[in-house]
Amino acid sequence: MSRSLRAVALFAVAALSLVGCGSGDTGASTEPTTTSESAAPAITGDVNVFAAASLTESFTQLGKDFEKAHPGVKVVFNFAGSSALATQINQGAPADVFASAAPKNMTDVTTTGAITGKPVTFVTNTLEIAVPAGNPAKITGLADFAKPDLKIALCAEQVPCGAAAKKVFQAAGITAAPDTLEQDVKAVLTKVQLDEVDAALVYRTDVKAAGDKVEGIEFPESDKAVNEYPIAVCAKAPNADGARAFVDYVLSDKGRDVLTKAGFGAP
Structure with missing residues (x-):
């Protein structure tokens, strides 16, 4: 091969090499772009x-x-x-x-x-009626919360579960007669678990978490207060x-x- 032909061949190889590296203007790289885990903050x-x-x-x-x-x-x-x-x-x-x-x-x-x-x-989350195991007071629904002879526990109104309770009572047209107002839903649930009240309104997740220590009763108005x-x-x-x-x-x-x-x- 003559010296001039050899130079042309070398130039062509160099040009192909540059095209193979690519740049931001020539399209996406053939290698996948991944973020290294080590780049994330420790x-x-x-x-x-x-x-x-x-x-x-x-x-x-x-x-x-x-x-x-x-x-x-x-x-x-x-x-x-x-x-x-x-x-x-x-x-x-x-x-x-x-x-x-x-x-x-x-x-x-x-x-x-x-x-x-x-x-x-x-x-x-939505509310559910919680009663002690065995439901000794024979609670059947939300209307029972208006009975003065029953012991009822609710969350205070400034707490989300209390605000939700207010909504469901309004939807049902019931004036509740609570004996105690607690500052969080776990305090309400504890009253039920200790048999200190006949019924309470807590979240369905709390009833589930309590297992066989309490029983849950669903009521249709619960969908009026979805938290x-x-x-x-x-x-x-x-x-x-x-x-x-x-x-x-x-x-x-x-x-x-x-x-x-x-x-x-x-x-």
Whole structure:
């Protein structure tokens, strides 16, 4: 081969090599684009989750699963009535995540700037009548809550389960006669479990979590008060990376599976 032909051949090979590397202007690369796990922020330390009392069992399980997926991380829960949790967060409590049993309590913290991101509704829940095992008072429906001779427990109105109870009583045209008003749904459920009341209104998930300690009675007006549960990362989260990772886990297929098994409905 002559010197000139050899030069032409070398030029052609070089040109083909440049085309094979590609650029942003010549189309997509032939190699798949993936994000390396090492590029994600390392999650360490405690993740402080403020969650509605009705999430106790399901979130406790999610916390254990999350810790297994992220060795070295500990999820610390504060379970209480959503209104109390909102107050704590607004007063500067070091929360990373807030999961409320109703949008109103989430609004209480977004309006103050304690949460600046957009909350995501992740589950729904409805009320159910809870009675002690064996139903000794022979409760049959929502109308029994108006009988003064029966001992009745409800959530206080400022708590999501109490606000929901008010809605269902209004829908049914019933004036309830409660003997005690509690600050979260677990306190109401405890009254039933200890046989201190004849009936109470709690979430269907709480009845399910109590097992054979209580019996649940469904009632048609429950669909008049469907509670939506929003979750969000707090604006001043001490562990923002951990908070975002935990919220993502709750919203993942694994998280939804745990919540569905607990009796929560889809958003």
